Amino acid sequence: xxxNVNSSLLPDWExxxxxxxxxxxxxxxxxxxxxxxxxxxxxxxxxxxxxxTWQAYEIIKDIxxxxxxSDDFELLMDILENMAKGASCEMTKTASExxxxxxxxxxxxxxxxxxxxxxxxxxxxxTFTLYVDPLLCDGCGKCLNSCPHxxxxxxxxxxxxxxxxxxxxxxxxxxxxxxxxIMKAGQMKPKLPDKLVPVGSFQRSEDGTGRRRRRRG
Amino acid sequence: xxxxxxxxDGYMIEAKEGQNVLQAALDAGIYIPHxxxxxxxxxxxxxxxxxxxxxxxSGIVKxxxxxxxxxxxxNTKTEAAKRLRxxxxxLMLASHPKDCTSCDKYLNCELQALMQYMGVAHSRLREIxxxxxxxxxxxxxxxxxxxxxxxxxxxxxxxxELRGIKALSINKKNGETYIGTVGDVLLSDTECxxxxxxxxxxxxxxxxxQKGVFAADVPRNMSLIPCKNECPxxxxxxxxxxxxxxxxxxxxxxxxxxxxxxxHSLGYICTHACEAGCKRxxxxxSIAIREIKRFAVKNDxxxxxxxxxxxxxxxxxxxxxxxxxxxxxxxxxxxxxxxYETEVYEQKALAGGMLSYGIPKYRIAQEVVDKEIGILMExxxxxxxxxxxxxxxELSGKGYDAILITIGAGKGxxxxxYNKPWSNAIDAVNFLRMASEGxxxxxxxxxxxxxxxxxxxxCARTAKKLGVGTVxxxxxxxRGEMLADKEEISSALEEDIEILSGKAIMNIEESDGKATALxxxxxxxxxxxxxxxxLDILPDSQERFATETMVFATGQxxxxxxxxxxxRVRNSFAKVDETMKTSVEGVFAAGDVVYGTKSVxxxxxxxRQVAMNxxxxxxxxxxxEEMLFERETQNPNIGGLEHFAQMExxxxxxSPCDAYSESVRCLQCDLRLDIQKTKYWVDxxxxxxxxxxx
Numbered sequence: 001x002x003x004n005v006n007s008s009l010l011p012d013w014e015x016x017x018x019x020x021x022x023x024x025x026x027x028x029x030x031x032x033x034x035x036x037x038x039x040x041x042x043x044x045x046x047x048x049x050x051x052x053t054w055q056a057y058e059i060i061k062d063i064x065x066x067x068x069x070s071d072d073f074e075l076l077m078d079i080l081e082n083m084a085k086g087a088s089c090e091m092t093k094t095a096s097e098x099x100x101x102x103x104x105x106x107x108x109x110x111x112x113x114x115x116x117x118x119x120x121x122x123x124x125x126x127t128f129t130l131y132v133d134p135l136l137c138d139g140c141g142k143c144l145n146s147c148p149h150x151x152x153x154x155x156x157x158x159x160x161x162x163x164x165x166x167x168x169x170x171x172x173x174x175x176x177x178x179x180x181x182i183m184k185a186g187q188m189k190p191k192l193p194d195k196l197v198p199v200g201s202f203q204r205s206e207d208g209t210g211r212r213r214r215r216r217g
Numbered sequence: 218x219x220x221x222x223x224x225x226d227g228y229m230i231e232a233k234e235g236q237n238v239l240q241a242a243l244d245a246g247i248y249i250p251h252x253x254x255x256x257x258x259x260x261x262x263x264x265x266x267x268x269x270x271x272x273x274x275s276g277i278v279k280x281x282x283x284x285x286x287x288x289x290x291x292n293t294k295t296e297a298a299k300r301l302r303x304x305x306x307x308l309m310l311a312s313h314p315k316d317c318t319s320c321d322k323y324l325n326c327e328l329q330a331l332m333q334y335m336g337v338a339h340s341r342l343r344e345i346x347x348x349x350x351x352x353x354x355x356x357x358x359x360x361x362x363x364x365x366x367x368x369x370x371x372x373x374x375x376x377x378e379l380r381g382i383k384a385l386s387i388n389k390k391n392g393e394t395y396i397g398t399v400g401d402v403l404l405s406d407t408e409c410x411x412x413x414x415x416x417x418x419x420x421x422x423x424x425x426x427q428k429g430v431f432a433a434d435v436p437r438n439m440s441l442i443p444c445k446n447e448c449p450x451x452x453x454x455x456x457x458x459x460x461x462x463x464x465x466x467x468x469x470x471x472x473x474x475x476x477x478x479x480x481h482s483l484g485y486i487c488t489h490a491c492e493a494g495c496k497r498x499x500x501x502x503s504i505a506i507r508e509i510k511r512f513a514v515k516n517d518x519x520x521x522x523x524x525x526x527x528x529x530x531x532x533x534x535x536x537x538x539x540x541x542x543x544x545x546x547x548x549x550x551x552x553x554x555x556x557y558e559t560e561v562y563e564q565k566a567l568a569g570g571m572l573s574y575g576i577p578k579y580r581i582a583q584e585v586v587d588k589e590i591g592i593l594m595e596x597x598x599x600x601x602x603x604x605x606x607x608x609x610x611e612l613s614g615k616g617y618d619a620i621l622i623t624i625g626a627g628k629g630x631x632x633x634x635y636n637k638p639w640s641n642a643i644d645a646v647n648f649l650r651m652a653s654e655g656x657x658x659x660x661x662x663x664x665x666x667x668x669x670x671x672x673x674x675x676c677a678r679t680a681k682k683l684g685v686g687t688v689x690x691x692x693x694x695x696r697g698e699m700l701a702d703k704e705e706i707s708s709a710l711e712e713d714i715e716i717l718s719g720k721a722i723m724n725i726e727e728s729d730g731k732a733t734a735l736x737x738x739x740x741x742x743x744x745x746x747x748x749x750x751x752l753d754i755l756p757d758s759q760e761r762f763a764t765e766t767m768v769f770a771t772g773q774x775x776x777x778x779x780x781x782x783x784x785r786v787r788n789s790f791a792k793v794d795e796t797m798k799t800s801v802e803g804v805f806a807a808g809d810v811v812y813g814t815k816s817v818x819x820x821x822x823x824x825r826q827v828a829m830n831x832x833x834x835x836x837x838x839x840x841x842e843e844m845l846f847e848r849e850t851q852n853p854n855i856g857g858l859e860h861f862a863q864m865e866x867x868x869x870x871x872s873p874c875d876a877y878s879e880s881v882r883c884l885q886c887d888l889r890l891d892i893q894k895t896k897y898w899v900d901x902x903x904x905x906x907x908x909x910x911x
Contacts, residue, residue: 044394045387046263050368051308051345058343075341082304085277085297086265 007094026123066117066126136181143173228908238280253369265305322422366423372415408857447494449822462880471522471846484511532556542570544808545623547824564605626809630772645770661765668770
């Protein structure tokens with residue numbers, strides 16, 4: 001043992017899940033957080049703590065962002081198993097073992113992230129887009145100014161629109177909107193105005209389901 | 218020490234009690250990959266490459282951290298251990314640059330060797346870019362490319378454990394671990410002593426010596442100690458500087474005397490090539506090595522070296538040495554100690570050669586030279602002064618088994634056009650000889666010296682000291698390229714001597730058999746081609762000066778006439794073979810007569826060499842080496858010093874305190890050689906296992 005920190009720094013999965021909105025956390029997102037904490041908190045003297053946690057974090061981050069490689073599950077498992085065996089400190093060992101356990105328990109969820117770029121609870125950023133619900137937006141403009149990437153367009157009294165090509169999912173707008181009009185969309189995309197229209201002028205189509213669009217990638 | 222018997226990979230080996238498994242395996246010729254481990258440092262267990270399995274222990278362990286026990290059974294090549302090592306190496310490579318071929322450590326890199334051994338290429342993992350590696354900056358001595366750092370921590374441990382300095386540390390910033398200095402300052406702002414231990418232990422190209430600090434074409438044990446390497450006699454300079462620092466002047470002189478005769482004289486006039494090589498010169502200013510030597514010799518009261526001088530019984534053989542300069546006297550000294558009946562024939566009234574008749578007295582007092590010759594004479598050398606020998610035939614029939622010619626280079630050499638018998642033109646070598654004998658003719662009030670080397674300055678300063686009003690030095694080299702020592706140039710300027718550099722004499726006017734005036738031009742440069750001297754003349758730069766005395770300090774050559782009876786090269790140089798033997802059996806030559814005018818220290822080195830060769834020729838073992846100072850185990854823990862990099866050179870050492878403050882500036886380059894070299898897996902040591910197959 002050469003490291004002073006221990007696994008008490010790592011959040012527990014159950015707690016993490018309970019704290020999430022509606023208890024809908026994502027195991028992949030949790031695993032990413034775990035490795036991010038581990039890599040930042042470790043003393044970094046041993047190669048598994050220093051490079052292993054970082055590598056695992058990078059791989060899981062790619063998975064959450066929809067940039068996974070097809071063999072990432074096996075690669076990650078291999079690295080984590082060696083980390084669990086070889087790491088000098090208890091924190092890295094525990095973090096690795098915990099992720100391995102979650103990978104085995106929730107293999108389907110991991111597989112869905114890796115192969116289909118989907119996240120059941122729409123937590124992982126690579127798996128959803130943000131949109132402004134045209135029926136809730138009152139055109140107040142608060143989200144417009146909050147966006148660090150200038151991805152939102154709109155005007156006074158107009159239904160705001162998020163440019164998903166520009167949006168980096170900083171999630172800032174979510175907490176700013178007084179109407180709670182910013183929504184996540186997974187594979188199913190709702191029907192939205194295709195240009196700026198005044199508040200109140202947008203109508204859902206008859207069937208109410210909106211159009212379906214397949215995301216790239 | 219007790220032996221422990223254990224089994225590694227099916228071999229029963231014996232190892233020293235208390236060793237770790239890794240070192241025991243390596244010693245027995247069993248290679249286990251390792252990177253952070255270094256035999257001189259406390260194991261850190263960081264790289265995981267030395268992972269093995271041990272029967273009875275659960276899981277995989279790091280062999281560097283396990284102390285050996287009797288009957289231990291170690292397996293280094295299990296699948297699980299191999300996989301773990303592989304992953305560890307891959308992880309290190311993920312953040313390591315891939316431009317191996319543009320790294321100066323290419324083909325001399327432990328990481329690269331491990332990649333080859335383990336068959337790991339830059340791989341399936343994500344490449345990781347680290348920001349904090351950019352923090353570290355290089356300085357004049359240590360090149361730090363920290364993006365190549367794999368954080369093995371060897372440098373940090375070397376600095377702390379070996380040197381007791383702690384200039385380096387494992388730092389953490391923004392969640393990123395990196396190796397740096399405490400507080401991320403430059404090394405020169407830490408207590409770093411620039412010993413090079415961190416460079417020595419770094420397995421990759423992260424910490425390297427700056428290019429140009431060490432010579433590339435000599436063996437490591439010489440190149441790493443540049444002062445010693447540059448010294449023609451290879452004196453152990455760092456050791457005697459250390460002893461001087463400790464106030465052990467007599468021990469310091471013992472070290473000096475192992476390689477040098479005339480140490481006190483050298484303390485005054487040595488050309489100190491050592492200082493030009495000094496590693497500290499790249500940091501701020503070189504160590505005042507010559508001054509330290511002089512201080513030590515001057516303060517050597519105990520003369521402890523005398524008790525350990527090697528002296529052989531008389532062997533009944535007889536040698537004659539023609540010329541009692543530094544080369545001849547040095548050879549005579551060592552040959553006499555080897556048991557030869559040694560006789561020196563000196564044409565002048567005093568031995569010492571250029572020390573007595575070339576170098577002006579204001580640079581070195583005759584008493585210093587005489588006293589040093591006296592010390593050499595104690596070995597029973599028979600001296601014939603005022604005894605010029607012009608031919609080896611003069612010595613035949615006197616029973617000499619070998620003859621050495623060390624007549625020096627005592628004849629002036631002028632540019633061909635000025636080889637005229639002007640009565641007021643003097644060659645520098647004659648000028649200085651006459652000055653030392655007090656026999657200079659009337660110089661008049663204007664003296665012109667042609668030649669900007671040390672000899673030219675000796676002449677000019679001598680003339681000035683004799684009261685000549687206008688003394689001019691003319692030389693073709695530009696000021697920055699003049700051959701003379703900087704201190705000579707600055708002293709001359711202080712003494713009001715005019716230095717006309719970058720000038721070439723085009724014509725010397727004569728009347729009544731005298732050189733009366735000279736015309737010269739300014740030049741941009743010059744070169745010697747097959748057609749002769751070629752000048753790049755500046756237009757309209759002609760000048761004319763009248764002169765009363767003209768001194769040619771344009772070179773010297775040996776005065777070795779045909780009468781000597783040995784084969785010559787370039788008109789007057791002795792032709793010798795690789796053993797310094799001339800064309801005549803039993804006749805050797807050394808010093809300036811062989812290679813032209815150089816330096817006293819070069820002559821001493823040459824004199825030592827020829828003594829060895831002559832001893833071999835005459836049936837001896839050729840060994841003249843002496844251990845005048847019993848070597849002690851050097852404590853590597855030198856500790857840090859605040860503002861070490863900024864310490865300035867003291868040129869004049871007046872007290873032990875001055876000597877200390879100058880000696881303590883030494884970077885102690887020799888300590889680096891005490892650090893063990895790690896062996897690569899391809900090392901022949903690992904070809905056979907030193908153990909019994911079970």
